[in-house]
Amino acid sequence: MPTPAIIPTAHAALSLALSQAIDNKTKPLGSLGRLEELARQIGLIQATTQPRLDAPAVLVFAGDHGVVAEGVSAYPQEVTWQMIENFLAGGAAINVFANQNGCTIQVVDAGVNHDFGARSNLVDRKVARGTRNFAIEAAMSQDQCRRAMEHGMALVRDLPGNVVGFGEMGIGNTTAAAALMHKLTDLPLAECVGAGTGLAPAAISRKEAVLTAAMRTHAGASAPLDVLATFGGFEIAMMTGAMLQAAALRKVLLIDGFIVTSALLVAAKLQPAILDYCVFAHCSSEQGHRRMLDHLGVRPLLQLDLRLGEGTGAALALPLLHAAVNFMTTMATFDSARVSTRAP
Amino acid sequence: MPTPAIIPTAHAALSLALSQAIDNKTKPLGSLGRLEELARQIGLIQATTQPRLDAPAVLVFAGDHGVVAEGVSAYPQEVTWQMIENFLAGGAAINVFANQNGCTIQVVDAGVNHDFGARSNLVDRKVARGTRNFAIEAAMSQDQCRRAMEHGMALVRDLPGNVVGFGEMGIGNTTAAAALMHKLTDLPLAECVGAGTGLAPAAISRKEAVLTAAMRTHAGASAPLDVLATFGGFEIAMMTGAMLQAAALRKVLLIDGFIVTSALLVAAKLQPAILDYCVFAHCSSEQGHRRMLDHLGVRPLLQLDLRLGEGTGAALALPLLHAAVNFMTTMATFDSARVSTRAP
Numbered sequence: 001m002p003t004p005a006i007i008p009t010a011h012a013a014l015s016l017a018l019s020q021a022i023d024n025k026t027k028p029l030g031s032l033g034r035l036e037e038l039a040r041q042i043g044l045i046q047a048t049t050q051p052r053l054d055a056p057a058v059l060v061f062a063g064d065h066g067v068v069a070e071g072v073s074a075y076p077q078e079v080t081w082q083m084i085e086n087f088l089a090g091g092a093a094i095n096v097f098a099n100q101n102g103c104t105i106q107v108v109d110a111g112v113n114h115d116f117g118a119r120s121n122l123v124d125r126k127v128a129r130g131t132r133n134f135a136i137e138a139a140m141s142q143d144q145c146r147r148a149m150e151h152g153m154a155l156v157r158d159l160p161g162n163v164v165g166f167g168e169m170g171i172g173n174t175t176a177a178a179a180l181m182h183k184l185t186d187l188p189l190a191e192c193v194g195a196g197t198g199l200a201p202a203a204i205s206r207k208e209a210v211l212t213a214a215m216r217t218h219a220g221a222s223a224p225l226d227v228l229a230t231f232g233g234f235e236i237a238m239m240t241g242a243m244l245q246a247a248a249l250r251k252v253l254l255i256d257g258f259i260v261t262s263a264l265l266v267a268a269k270l271q272p273a274i275l276d277y278c279v280f281a282h283c284s285s286e287q288g289h290r291r292m293l294d295h296l297g298v299r300p301l302l303q304l305d306l307r308l309g310e311g312t313g314a315a316l317a318l319p320l321l322h323a324a325v326n327f328m329t330t331m332a333t334f335d336s337a338r339v340s341t342r343a344p
Numbered sequence: 345m346p347t348p349a350i351i352p353t354a355h356a357a358l359s360l361a362l363s364q365a366i367d368n369k370t371k372p373l374g375s376l377g378r379l380e381e382l383a384r385q386i387g388l389i390q391a392t393t394q395p396r397l398d399a400p401a402v403l404v405f406a407g408d409h410g411v412v413a414e415g416v417s418a419y420p421q422e423v424t425w426q427m428i429e430n431f432l433a434g435g436a437a438i439n440v441f442a443n444q445n446g447c448t449i450q451v452v453d454a455g456v457n458h459d460f461g462a463r464s465n466l467v468d469r470k471v472a473r474g475t476r477n478f479a480i481e482a483a484m485s486q487d488q489c490r491r492a493m494e495h496g497m498a499l500v501r502d503l504p505g506n507v508v509g510f511g512e513m514g515i516g517n518t519t520a521a522a523a524l525m526h527k528l529t530d531l532p533l534a535e536c537v538g539a540g541t542g543l544a545p546a547a548i549s550r551k552e553a554v555l556t557a558a559m560r561t562h563a564g565a566s567a568p569l570d571v572l573a574t575f576g577g578f579e580i581a582m583m584t585g586a587m588l589q590a591a592a593l594r595k596v597l598l599i600d601g602f603i604v605t606s607a608l609l610v611a612a613k614l615q616p617a618i619l620d621y622c623v624f625a626h627c628s629s630e631q632g633h634r635r636m637l638d639h640l641g642v643r644p645l646l647q648l649d650l651r652l653g654e655g656t657g658a659a660l661a662l663p664l665l666h667a668a669v670n671f672m673t674t675m676a677t678f679d680s681a682r683v684s685t686r687a688p
Binding site for chain 2: 302
């Protein structure tokens with residue numbers, strides 16, 4: 001399927017102008033560390049030395065996974081829809097952190113195995129009531145995968161702001177994400193599989209065995225979109241589409257944890273320039289996430305041993321993006337504040 | 345001098361109640377990682393399962409250092425008072441981050457070598473116009489050290505809130521902090537000395553040589569308050585006093601970078617229980633800071649390669665403290681949200 005073109009942000013003259021603007025602020029050279037990198041990145045994304053964050057939103061995509069029939073999760077599938085109800089009622093961690101840090105959330109039913117009825121604050125983009133069990137057959141058809149991605153793209157086109165955080169909910173989706181990671185990075189399955197919501201070691205071994213068997217069943221899948229359709233979830237495919245669209249529109253992408261990054265792996269295979277637009281919010285304690293980030297060659301902002309999903313890491317990192325933009329736009333310069341620069 | 349008594353926060357029954365409250369929230373067990381530790385710590389400090397943060401403030405203590413005569417800083421001494429003017433005008437990094445994250449700042453002249461005149465938003469607690477050069481003689485008298493600490497204690501007694509961040513400004517103060525660190529941790533000087541505001545390698549060697557000679561000159565100083573008076577700054581001594589008082593009043597102490605932590609090293613020698621009250625905001629890229637934190641056996645929240653001081657790391661970490669408190673007080677429980685718990 002055609003995906004929107006993403007243009008690398010590299011721009012030598014702007015990059016120099018950004019560095020000069022940063023170095024003129026009243027602080028020792030380089031002393032704001034990662035925030036300086038972040039200011040430079042957001043400046044390049046927005047093509048300005050005066051970056052700003054408008055109407056940040058976290059999109060929380062939810063879907064169910066047929067592979068839970070194999071016993072790969074510590075929680076029953078019904079927790080997916082129950083947590084959606086929790087999001088809609090404002091009681092989940094993502095509600096708390098998004099509310100605290102001034103970002104809106106949009107909860108998207110990408111393919112939950114539950115009938116929610118008409119709900120004013122749930123975005124219904126249900127492709128089907130959960131994927132099929134990839135231990136037996138492909139999780140979704142090519143057509144379902146395409147539709148999920150297109151829904152994601154359309155949702156982002158309708159967003160008013162210039163920062164999009166990504167979050168997800170779906171019992172079983174660390175299993176899907178581990179499969180995507182293995183196929184797209186060539187890392188051994190043992191490095192891709194983790195405890196998810198809290199599996200004991202024996203259950204992690206079972207999860208890995210399920211994945212090992214599934215890799216044999218679907219040995220032919222290798223193109224990124226084939227891999228996505230074979231192992232992915234509707235929430236993952238919808239995120240992949242949304243990410244591609246967001247970068248094409250030069251928005252800042254705020255990447256959360258293991259599952260969100262698995263969706264990005266697909267997007268980055270299709271269009272590597274998408275990485276220019278990504279801010280990596282945190283490193284999850286789901287063990288594969290660190291390896292995913294290393295594979296992409298990127299550094300996360302936060303390391304708080306989170307493994308909750310929902311976009312919580314993205315919402316928690318948002319104040320650091322504000323800090324980067326705010327120091328660029330409101331700090332005094334050595335000249336304006338009449339502060340002596342360093343000795344020559 | 346007598347310092348206010350600090351009571352360890354350990355409390356078995358409350359600790360259990362906090363863990364139960366955290367585990368009942370709608371999230372996989374332990375999945376909020378460091379935020380769960382933080383919620384538990386703040387709960388123990390405040391002796392409640394419903395912690396709250398009131399009127400957080402960052403105190404920015406400024407002082408000058410006689411040792412700058414030895415050429416230990418990349419910036420001239422006048423930058424100390426010029427930066428105070430910048431703080432008062434709202435143009436520095438700490439202004440930007442404190443303003444963004446909803447905390448007030450109080451700028452305290454602990455001993456700057458400059459006459460500011462009467463200024464409505466500068467707290468004048470000037471002990472003297474800078475310390476003496478500890479390469480030659482003790483930086484301050486015992487009486488000056490005591491007065492600085494008492495000012496710090498009194499300032500904290502007058503604070504309305506229950507969270508105190510610590511920040512500082514003082515050209516030359518990484519040299520003083522390195523001396524304190526060496527004397528109080530027994531780590532080799534080479535591990536305590538760093539680039540400060542940005543010294544080149546040759547200048548770092550010179551800084552280390554100045555410190556090596558000063559250690560011989562003041563070989564007798566070993567009690568914590570002697571070490572503080574001999575090598576410290578007025579801003580550092582005032583912070584030490586303020587920290588002791590804040591912990592005695594069961595406030596949360598938000599510890600910033602290298603210099604702030606050097607003040608804490610003194611306080612912790614006097615009253616080790618103070619560590620129960622400390623949240624370590626970040627790990628500075630000033631090389632000695634990581635070793636200080638390791639020496640104390642603590643983990644910082646942020647690692648952003650900051651090395652700016654002013655309390656910037658403390659202000660940047662504040663949203664994480666809010667997140668910890670907010671999830672404790674506003675997230676739904678499995679019962680209240682009717683979400684299934686994990687399979688038995």
